[in-house]
Amino acid sequence: MGARPNIANTVNTVPVTQVSRIVVAAALHLPAAIGQSLGVAQVTSLPRLTLNDWIGALEVYGYRVPMVSYQEWCTRITEFVNDASKEEEHALLPLFHFVMGDLPANTIAPELDAANTAAALRLYDKKTMSRECSIAANAVDAGTLGMYLAYLVAVGFLPAPTEKGACKLPRLDGTKLEALAAGHAGGRSARP
Numbered sequence: 734m735g736a737r738p739n740i741a742n743t744v745n746t747v748p749v750t751q752v753s754r755i756v757v758a759a760a761l762h763l764p765a766a767i768g769q770s771l772g773v774a775q776v777t778s779l780p781r782l783t784l785n786d787w788i789g790a791l792e793v794y795g796y797r798v799p800m801v802s803y804q805e806w807c808t809r810i811t812e813f814v815n816d817a818s819k820e821e822e823h824a825l826l827p828l829f830h831f832v833m834g835d836l837p838a839n840t841i842a843p844e845l846d847a848a849n850t851a852a853a854l855r856l857y858d859k860k861t862m863s864r865e866c867s868i869a870a871n872a873v874d875a876g877t878l879g880m881y882l883a884y885l886v887a888v889g890f891l892p893a894p895t896e897k898g899a900c901k902l903p904r905l906d907g908t909k910l911e912a913l914a915a916g917h918a919g920g921r922s923a924r925p
Contacts, residue, residue, distance in 0.1 A: 734813060737788040737798045738806035738836070743781040745842045751871035752776055755850055758857035766852035774853055775845035779869050784840070790878035794902050795894025807832055879903055884913040 747755075759774035766772075791798045801809075810832050813823070831839070851868045883902040885891040887910055894902065905913070 734806065734809045735798070736801040736806055736809060737791070738784075738803045739800050740784040740803060740837045740840065742784050742837060742840050743842055743844070744784055744787055745778050745781060745845075746787075746873045747776055747778045748871055748873065748877070751778075754854065754857070754871070755868075758853040759850065761853075762856035762860070763849060763853040766856050767849050772849045774850040775847050776850070777845040777847050777868075778872050779847055780872060781842075782873060786875070787878065790875055790882065793875055793899050794879055794882050795896045795898035797896055803837055875900070876903075880905075880909075880913060884910065 755774060755776050763772050763774050764770050785800065788798065789800070810829065814826070814829060847868055854868055879900060880903055882891065883905050886893050886902060887905050903909075
């Protein structure tokens with residue numbers, strides 16, 4: 734569409750490796766961590782990025798995708814879908830119906846209390862001598878998004894960026910490509 738919508742809602746995205754840590758920590762250590770037999774360990778991303786941060790990562794890594802109002806973005810999508818001369822089909826076209834509603838109002842994620850999760854992770858990390866140390870240790874950040882973009886370029890889903898961004902896309906060797914394909918961030922070395 735050549736633009737991105739201005740949506741400041743937070744996105745609760747947690748990598749599968751962090752979900753695994755939380756599940757194991759909660760199963761083994763939650764009752765001891767909170768001093769009761771039952772408790773809830775919320776699986777949440779801390780800190781959370783906004784949708785503007787997520788899509789804005791494209792510009793950080795050299796893609797020109799200026800932010801426009803949500804209404805202007807919807808108009809662009811509608812025009813694209815209704816343009817009979819286009820033979821190209823966009824990969825996200827099956828999600829078009831989401832845009833036709835009120836995406837900003839329909840994508841508000843609740844802010845979850847992660848105190849129990851943090852307590853269980855502290856006990857788990859202490860017992861396993863893990864260096865992860867916190868609920869934020871595996872949070873999705875701009876560096877993680879750079880790894881994901883580099884993967885999408887490497888597999889041919891996205892073209893390489895054409896402009897100079899604040900950061901270069903990370904270089905992915907075969908091992909990092911395999912790790913990303915398997916759902917592991919593979920180390921987030923590229924930070925803006």
